[in-house]
Every structure is written in C-alpha cells, then in structure tokens.
Amino acid sequence: MNIPRRIEPEWLDELPPGDPRAIKSRRDLRRINALMTNATCVARELTRSFRHGSPRTIAEIGAGDGRFMLRLAERTATRWKDVHVVLLDRQDIVSARTHEEFVSMGWQAEAVTADVFEWLAQSADRVFDVIIANLFLHHFDTARLTLLLSLAAQRARTFIACEPRRSGLALVGSHLLGIVGCNDVSRHDAVVSVRAGFDGRELSALWPATRAWTLRERAHGLFSHCFVASRVNSNRVAGHCGYL
Ligand SMILES: C[S@@+](CC[C@H](N)C(=O)[O-])C[C@H]1O[C@@H](n2cnc3c(N)ncnc32)[C@H](O)[C@@H]1O
Numbered sequence: 611m612n613i614p615r616r617i618e619p620e621w622l623d624e625l626p627p628g629d630p631r632a633i634k635s636r637r638d639l640r641r642i643n644a645l646m647t648n649a650t651c652v653a654r655e656l657t658r659s660f661r662h663g664s665p666r667t668i669a670e671i672g673a674g675d676g677r678f679m680l681r682l683a684e685r686t687a688t689r690w691k692d693v694h695v696v697l698l699d700r701q702d703i704v705s706a707r708t709h710e711e712f713v714s715m716g717w718q719a720e721a722v723t724a725d726v727f728e729w730l731a732q733s734a735d736r737v738f739d740v741i742i743a744n745l746f747l748h749h750f751d752t753a754r755l756t757l758l759l760s761l762a763a764q765r766a767r768t769f770i771a772c773e774p775r776r777s778g779l780a781l782v783g784s785h786l787l788g789i790v791g792c793n794d795v796s797r798h799d800a801v802v803s804v805r806a807g808f809d810g811r812e813l814s815a816l817w818p819a820t821r822a823w824t825l826r827e828r829a830h831g832l833f834s835h836c837f838v839a840s841r842v843n844s845n846r847v848a849g850h851c852g853y854l
Pocket residue numbers: 623639640643671672673674675677678698699700701724725726727743744745746749
C-alpha cells in the first residue's frame with residue numbers, strides 16, 4: 611500500500627510536561643517502544659557498528675524522558691564502560707532516578723533542554739561517536755529533515771534512527787493501541803506518527819550525498835523502519851577523540 615507521507619502536530623508535543631495526560635502518554639510510549647522492539651533494533655545496530663570497541667559518547671536527539679536510552683544502556687553496559695550520554699529534548703523531563711540508573715551502570719547522562727536544530731548547529735566541534743533518534747525524525751517535513759540530517763552528519767560518526775514504518779500494517783496496529791491501555795494522546799499520536807513515518811530508502815535519499823558514508827535502511831519487525839549511516843573512515847571527522 612502506497613501511503614502518502616503526512617505530517618500533523620502531535621498532542622504530546624503540545625501538552626505541558628506535567629499534565630497528567632502527558633505523563634500517562636510518556637508511560638504508554640515505553641510500552642509502544644516495547645511492542646515495536648525498537649531498543650532491540652537500535653542495540654543490534656550499535657553492537658554491529660562497534661564490534662571492535664566501545665562508543666565513548668552517544669547523543670539521543672528527541673530523547674524524551676531518557677527511558678529509551680536507558681533500555682539501550684541495559685543491553686550494552688556490561689561490555690561498554692564509561693559511556694557519556696547526552697539526552698537532548700526540548701522538554702526538561704529526565705528524572706533524578708533516570709540519572710541514577712545510568713550511574714548504577716557506570717554511564718553518565720547529561721540532559722540538555724534545547725531545540726534540536728539550535729543544538730545541532732552550535733558547537734560543531736563536539737562530535738559524537740553515535741547520534742540516535744528514536745520515534746523522532748517523523749516529526750519533521752522533508753525540508754526540515756534534510757537540514758536536520760545534514761547537521762547530524764557533521765556531529766556524528768554513526769547515526770542510527772528507528773522510526774514508525776509508514777505501512778498498512780503499522781496503521782492498523784496504531785489504531786489498536788487502546789487494547790493495551792494507551793490513552794487518547796498516545797492513540798492520536800500513534801496514528802499521526804505512522805502517517806508521518808518512513809518507507810523504502812526515504813531517509814537515505816535525504817542524507818547528505820557523499821561517498822564518506824555507508825547507508826543502510828530497512829524494515830524492522832512489524833511496525834518500525836531503521837536507518838543507519840556510518841562514516842567510511844571515522845578518523846576523518848574533526849575531533850575524533852570522543853567527547854569534546
Ligand atoms: C515521540 S517522543 C520520543 C521520545 C523518546 N525518543 C522515546 O522513544 O521514548 C518525541 C520527543 O521529541 C521531542 N521533540 C519534538 N520536537 C523537538 C525539537 N524540535 N527539538 C528537541 N526535541 C523535540 C518531544 O519533546 C518528545 O519528547
């Protein structure tokens with residue numbers, strides 16, 4: 611089924627962070643991530659990208675409350691020590707408990723409250739081993755997304771995204787989230803997210819066209835779409851020594 615891509619506002623982005631419906635919807639997001647198996651997808655791609663070593667610096671853009679990144683840390687922290695994680699979101703919602711859970715695994719988390727475009731455009735000498743986006747890129751139209759990916763390409767050695775797949779099956783799934791107890795905000799945003807999601811090689815087509823990158827893009831599971839960009843020679847990136 612060829613579904614045209616459509617971007618509409620999501621309610622969770624417009625509710626105040628402390629609103630009870632927003633709090634419940636963020637909790638629903640954990641369950642939705644689990645149903646989509648997005649942490650499995652991203653952890654697998656991380657492990658594949660760092661077969662011979664450990665990332666020292668990871669940034670998640672649109673990180674929300676940081677719980678998705680925590681799931682990734684749980685899967686990898688036994689092998690990778692002393693990782694510095696930046697959790698970037700325009701809402702200030704990373705709890706003290708989440709910070710402590712990162713520390714208990716030997717990682718440090720730095721929560722940054724900013725707009726992704728401003729943050730990516732500033733201090734371009736701060737290059738991360740990995741930038742991750744989970745359920746985030748679909749917020750943006752083609753022009754904004756092209757800008758976002760070109761900025762991210764200047765700040766990352768590896769870029770991994772896991773997004774909603776724009777498919778008939780994912781659309782059906784998004785309409786059924788009431789069955790697992792998701793609230794009105796989550797049910798609305800899930801349908802909007804699938805319509806704004808990705809298919810085919812749509813993200814590869816927007817990544818800066820240069821031979822410096824290897825690109826992979828594929829379906830993951832029933833509802834997700836995965837994109838990975840890796841630098842052919844990561845030493846060419848300015849400031850390769852990690853957290854700058
Ligand atoms: C669907 S949530 C995903 C959160 C997290 N990645 C997860 O999987 O649980 C999208 C997040 O993007 C954030 N966001 C939306 N637009 C943003 C922007 N322009 N800059 C930074 N964060 C943004 C929202 O505040 C929200 O927390």
